[in-house]
Amino acid sequence: QVPLVESGGGLVQAGGSLRLSCAASGRTFSRYTMGWFRQAPGKEREFVAAITRLGGTDYLDSVKGRFTISRDGAKNTVYLQMNSLKPEDTAIYYCAVLISTRNADYWGQGTQVTVSS
Numbered sequence: 001q002v003p004l005v006e007s008g009g010g011l012v013q014a015g016g017s018l019r020l021s022c023a024a025s026g027r028t029f030s031r032y033t034m035g036w037f038r039q040a041p042g043k044e045r046e047f048v049a050a051i052t053r054l055g056g057t058d059y060l061d062s063v064k065g066r067f068t069i070s071r072d073g074a075k076n077t078v079y080l081q082m083n084s085l086k087p088e089d090t091a092i093y094y095c096a097v098l099i100s101t102r103n104a105d106y107w108g109q110g111t112q113v114t115v116s117s
Contacts, residue, residue, distance in 0.1 A: 002028055004095045009111030012085055016115070020080040022095030022108060029076040033098040036069065036080045037107065038091035045094070047102040049080060058102070063089075085115045 002025035012018055020036065035050035035058075049069040050058045057069055068081040078095060093113050096104035 004028075004097070004106070004108030006093070006095045006108045006111040009093060009113045011114045011116065014085060014087055014115055014117050016085050017081070017083045018085065018113060019082070020093055020095075020111060020113075022078045022080075024076050024078070024095075024097075026076050028097060029071070029073070029078075034071060034078040035096045035098050035102075035104060036078075037094045037096050037104060038089075038113075039094070039110075040088075040091040043091075048093070050098055050102065051078065082113070085113075087115045087117045089113060090115050 005023045008020040033050055033052045036048040037045050038048050039045040048060050048063060049067055051069045051071050066084045071078045091113060092110040094110045095108040097106040099105045
């Protein structure tokens with residue numbers, strides 16, 4: 001599998017913003033729905049957002065209106081713009097290739113997002 005390379009995590013205060021990026025191979029990017037998952041300490045990994053090849057999107061209810069997923073075909077990159085961040089958004093965020101609705105079988109290495117109160 002060609003790696004997914006995430007970047008853009010960091011430490012931010014509540015109410016702040018971060019943008020995550022995920023670079024994929026052209027073949028992966030053009031064929032699959034791409035998405036983001038997250039895993040907080042002591043919790044299971046959960047779906048956050050997804051975007052289809054045609055630009056259709058899906059979001060976890062708790063991030064709707066705050067997070068925006070997008071993709072740039074020229075750069076083979078998926079983005080997750082996160083606004084109005086809350087401490088409960090603190091987690092490792094993983095870029096993923098989805099095999100069905102809200103299910104993935106291949107993830108990147110993850111990037112830490114920490115939101116301080």
